[in-house]
Amino acid sequence: MSGATATPLAAPLAAPGRVLPRWVRLALLIGPGFFLIVLPFFGAMVMLGTYSLNLRDANGMGMGLSLWMDFASDGFNWSVLWNSVRIAGISTILSVALAYPVAAALLRVRSRAFLAFAYIALFSPLLMSMVSRAYGWLLLLSDNGFVNQTLGLLFGIDPIRLVFNETGVIIAIVHVVLPYAVLPILNTMTQVPPVYREAALDLGASGWTVFRRVTLPLTLPGVIVAAEIIFALSASAFVTPSLLGGGRVLTLSQLVYENIGMIEWGMAAVQAIVLLVTALAVLFVLERVNRATHAARES
Amino acid sequence: MSQSKFHLNRRHFLAGTAGLGLASTLPGLARAQENVSVTQFIWTGAQEPVPRRIAEEYVAANPHVTIDMIAGTNGATFPQLQASRDIDPEDPLLNLGFFNMDATERGKLVDMWLPITPDNVPAVANILPDYRQENDLGAFFCMDVCGLVYNTDYFDEAPDSWEILFDPALRGKVAMFDGFWPGNGLVSTALINGGSEDDIEPAMAIYEQAARDGQIHSLFTSNSQAQQLLVSGEVVVMPHFRGVALPWRNGGAPVDYAVPKEGQVAFPEGFQVVNGSTEAQLDVCYDLVSKSLEPQNVLDYCQTAYVVPLMDNVDLPEDMAADPAISPEAIANAQKLDYAKIAANGPEWSRMWNRRVKANL
Numbered sequence: 001m002s003g004a005t006a007t008p009l010a011a012p013l014a015a016p017g018r019v020l021p022r023w024v025r026l027a028l029l030i031g032p033g034f035f036l037i038v039l040p041f042f043g044a045m046v047m048l049g050t051y052s053l054n055l056r057d058a059n060g061m062g063m064g065l066s067l068w069m070d071f072a073s074d075g076f077n078w079s080v081l082w083n084s085v086r087i088a089g090i091s092t093i094l095s096v097a098l099a100y101p102v103a104a105a106l107l108r109v110r111s112r113a114f115l116a117f118a119y120i121a122l123f124s125p126l127l128m129s130m131v132s133r134a135y136g137w138l139l140l141l142s143d144n145g146f147v148n149q150t151l152g153l154l155f156g157i158d159p160i161r162l163v164f165n166e167t168g169v170i171i172a173i174v175h176v177v178l179p180y181a182v183l184p185i186l187n188t189m190t191q192v193p194p195v196y197r198e199a200a201l202d203l204g205a206s207g208w209t210v211f212r213r214v215t216l217p218l219t220l221p222g223v224i225v226a227a228e229i230i231f232a233l234s235a236s237a238f239v240t241p242s243l244l245g246g247g248r249v250l251t252l253s254q255l256v257y258e259n260i261g262m263i264e265w266g267m268a269a270v271q272a273i274v275l276l277v278t279a280l281a282v283l284f285v286l287e288r289v290n291r292a293t294h295a296a297r298e299s
Numbered sequence: 300m301s302q303s304k305f306h307l308n309r310r311h312f313l314a315g316t317a318g319l320g321l322a323s324t325l326p327g328l329a330r331a332q333e334n335v336s337v338t339q340f341i342w343t344g345a346q347e348p349v350p351r352r353i354a355e356e357y358v359a360a361n362p363h364v365t366i367d368m369i370a371g372t373n374g375a376t377f378p379q380l381q382a383s384r385d386i387d388p389e390d391p392l393l394n395l396g397f398f399n400m401d402a403t404e405r406g407k408l409v410d411m412w413l414p415i416t417p418d419n420v421p422a423v424a425n426i427l428p429d430y431r432q433e434n435d436l437g438a439f440f441c442m443d444v445c446g447l448v449y450n451t452d453y454f455d456e457a458p459d460s461w462e463i464l465f466d467p468a469l470r471g472k473v474a475m476f477d478g479f480w481p482g483n484g485l486v487s488t489a490l491i492n493g494g495s496e497d498d499i500e501p502a503m504a505i506y507e508q509a510a511r512d513g514q515i516h517s518l519f520t521s522n523s524q525a526q527q528l529l530v531s532g533e534v535v536v537m538p539h540f541r542g543v544a545l546p547w548r549n550g551g552a553p554v555d556y557a558v559p560k561e562g563q564v565a566f567p568e569g570f571q572v573v574n575g576s577t578e579a580q581l582d583v584c585y586d587l588v589s590k591s592l593e594p595q596n597v598l599d600y601c602q603t604a605y606v607v608p609l610m611d612n613v614d615l616p617e618d619m620a621a622d623p624a625i626s627p628e629a630i631a632n633a634q635k636l637d638y639a640k641i642a643a644n645g646p647e648w649s650r651m652w653n654r655r656v657k658a659n660l
C-alpha cells in the first residue's frame with residue numbers, strides 16, 4: 001500500500017524537467033541563514049556606525065568624529081579595552097589547555113554509558129541560564145562559600161578571595177566556554193588516523209615526542225578554531241564580569257551597557273564597534289596562524 | 300388612498316427621541332468596546348503582586364482589554380522604552396509604567412510622559428502636595444526610603460550615620476550599588492559634607508579614598524547580590540532601601556534597616572503614562588491608575604512592598620505607623636534629592652565614578 005502511493009509522488013520530483021535551477025537551490029539553502037544572521041548583523045553595524053558618527057542626532061549638531069576622538073583620547077577606555085582583551089586571552093588559554101586533555105580522554109573512552117555521562121557533564125553549563133550560573137558561582141566562591149569552607153576545614157586556612165575579582169570572573173567564563181573548546185578539538189582528533197601515532201611509537205619516539213611532533217601539529221587547526229570561538233565569546237562576556245566582578249573587573253561590554261543605560265547611544269556605539277574590531281583583529285591573527293601551520297604541514 | 304393608522308402622540312415622540320439619542324451614542328459604545336491592548340511595566344519582587352492583581356481584575360471586568368506586563372527594573376527598562384520611541388514615537392514599548400524619580404526626570408528631557416491630572420484620574424488630587432509633580436507629569440503615590448541596611452549578627456546596635464560606611468573598623472565589609480546615585484549614598488554623603496547635587500566632589504573624593512583604602516568590599520548591580528553579601532556576613536552594612544530589606548528580614552535573614560541621623564533618602568515612586576499611546580490605550584491607562592490609587596489598593600501595595608503611602612486619604616494601620624522609619628519626623632527629616640539635577644549630572648558622575656572609584660577598588 002505504502003509503496004503504491006510512494007511511486008506517483010516520487011516520479012515527478014525525479015523528473016529532470018522539475019529540477020530547480022542551481023541559483024534557486026543555493027538561494028533556498030543560504031536564504032534563511034542569510035536573513036537570520038547576515039542582515040541583522042549588517043543592519044546593526046550600520047546603526048552603530050550612524051550613532052557613533054552622531055548622524056542620528058536629531059539636531060544635526062556635533063556630527064562627525066567627536067565621539068571617536070573622545071574615546072581615543074581617554075586612557076581609561078584603553079585600559080578597559082586592555083582588560084577585556086587580557087581576560088579573554090587568559091580565559092582562552094585556560095579553556096584550550098583544559099579542553100585538550102578532555103578531548104583526548106573522550107577519544108579514548110569505550111564505554112557508551114560513561115561517554116554519555118561525560119558529555120552531559122561537559123555540556124551542563126549550557127543547560128542553565130547565565131544569570132543562575134553566575135549566582136551559583138557566587139555561592140560557591142564567596143568567602144563563606146563552599147570552596148572556602150572546604151579549604152578551611154581541610155587546611156585550616158583563612159578564606160581566599162575567589163570572587164568579586166578577576167579570578168572569579170575567569171573561573172566562571174572558563175566553566176561556560178569549555179564545551180565550545182572541547183568540540184572542535186575533539187573533532188580534529190577524530191580525523192587524525194591512529195596509525196600515525198602508532199608508527200611514531202614503533203620508530204622509537206617517546207610519548208612526549210609523539211605528542212609534540214605528531215599529535216599536536218595535526219590537531220592544531222582544532223585548537224586554533226577553539227581559541228577563536230572562546231576568545232570571541234570571552235571578549236564580549238557581560239553577565240559574568242558584571243555579577244562576579246563586584247565592580248573591580250571593568251570590561252568594554254560593561255561600559256557599553258552602562259552608556260546604553262545613560263542613553264549615551266553614541267559612545268556605546270563607539271565602544272561596541274571597538275570591541276568588535278578588536279575581536280576581529282585577534283581572530284584574523286589566529287586565522288593567519290592556522291593557515292601558516294596548515295601550509296607548513298603541507299610543505 | 301387609505302388613511303394612515305400611524306398617529307404621532309407624545310409617547311411615540313418620547314420613544315423616538317430616546318431611540319435617536321441611544322443611536323447617537325452607538326459609535327461611542329462601539330469604540331469603547333474595541334479590543335485594546337496595553338503594556339504595563341511593573342517592578343519585580345514585592346512590588347509585583349498588587350499591580351498584577353489590579354490588572355487581572357480590570358481585564359476580568361473589561362474583556363475587550365488585554366494587559367501585557369513587563370517586569371523589570373527602571374535601569375534596564377527605561378533605555379528600552381526610549382529606544383522604542385526613537386524608532387517610532389507612536390509605538391512605545393510601554394503605555395503605562397511604574398517609575399522612580401530618576402527615570403521620570405530623564406523621561407521629561409525627551410517628552411516621554413503625558414500628564415495624569417485630576418481630570419482624567421480624580422484620585423491624583425489626594426496625593427500629598429509636596430509630591431504632586433509639576434504639570435502633573437506622574438502620579439507619585441508612595442515612596443521608599445534609602446538608609447542603612449545591616450547584618451544584625453554583626454552589629455549589637457543599629458548603625459545610625461551615613462559615616463559608618465567609611466569607618467576604618469569596617470574595612471572591606473561595606474558594599475554599595477554600582478552607579479545608582481540615590482541608592483548608593485553618594486548624594487547623601489555629598490549633602491552631609493558640604494556638597495550638593497551641583498557639587499558632588501566632596502562625596503566623590505571620600506568614595507575614591509574609600510576605594511583606595513580597601514573600605515569597599517564590592518559594588519553590586521542587583522538586589523540578589525546585595526542579599527547574598529549581607530546575609531552571608533561577608534558585608535555587614537550597605538546603603539539600601541527599606542522596601543527591599545524588610546522582606547529579607549521578615550523572611551528570617553539576619554538583616555535590618557536603620558535610619559541615619561542625617562536623614563534617609565526619600566525615593567518617590569509612581570505611575571507614568573507614556574506619550575505616543577493611542578486614545579483607547581490612554582483611557583485604559585487612566586482607568587488603571589485610578590483603580591490603583593483607590594485607598595485600599597494603595598494600602599495593599601504599600602504593605603506588600605514595604606513603602607510609604609503619599610495619599611491624604613490613606614490611613615496607616617498601627618503596625619506601619621509605629622515604624623520609626625516612616626514616622627512623620629523621619630519622613631520630614633528625609634533628604635529630598637533634586638532628581639532633575641541627578642539625571643542631568645548622572646553621565647558625568649558615572650565617568651568620575653569609573654575612573655576614580657571603580658578603577659581604584
